Amino acid sequence: MEEETDTQSFALTAWAIAKLLYEDGPLLDAISSASLSRLSQFAVQSLTNTVWAFSKLVRNDEPLLAATASSALRMIAAMDPQDISNTAWAFCRQRFLHQSLLDGF
Numbered sequence: 001m002e003e004e005t006d007t008q009s010f011a012l013t014a015w016a017i018a019k020l021l022y023e024d025g026p027l028l029d030a031i032s033s034a035s036l037s038r039l040s041q042f043a044v045q046s047l048t049n050t051v052w053a054f055s056k057l058v059r060n061d062e063p064l065l066a067a068t069a070s071s072a073l074r075m076i077a078a079m080d081p082q083d084i085s086n087t088a089w090a091f092c093r094q095r096f097l098h099q100s101l102l103d104g105f
Contacts, residue, residue: 006038006041007035007038007041007042007043007046008043008046010031010034010035010038010046010050011035011042011045011046011047011049011050011053012046012049013027013031014028014031014035014049014050014053014054015049015050015052015053017053017057018052018053018054018056018057019056021056021057023057023059028054028057028059028061031050032054032061032063032064035050035064036063036064036067039067039068039071040071042071044075044078044079044083045083047068047071047072047075047087048072048079048083048086048087048090049086050064050068051064051065051068051072051086051087051090051091052086052087052089052090054090054094055089055090055091055093055094056090056093058093058094060094060096062096065091065094065096066096068087069091069096069100072087073100
């Protein structure tokens with residue numbers, strides 16, 4: 001449970017700064033780095049919130065986008081329509097194509 005709480009904290013922090021349109025490069029880099037090593041522990045909503053936040057700020061973080069797409073593909077059965085919509089929007093906004101994930105949607 002503690003690991004999920006930690007990953008939720010990353011996602012919520014990213015979401016909050018994106019909602020405020022607060023672009024803090026070092027903070028976003030730190031969230032990305034911490035998230036990359038724990039994406040397998042993210043709940044669906046934390047995963048979608050994180051990729052949404054980086055896309056809202058148009059923060060093109062290729063490693064995070066690629067890893068998030070792979071994680072989302074593994075979680076696709078657990079995603080509801082809002083999760084799918086937010087994830088698809090995030091990748092479209094970044095012009096990031098992950099064909100396997102698109103095929104899965």
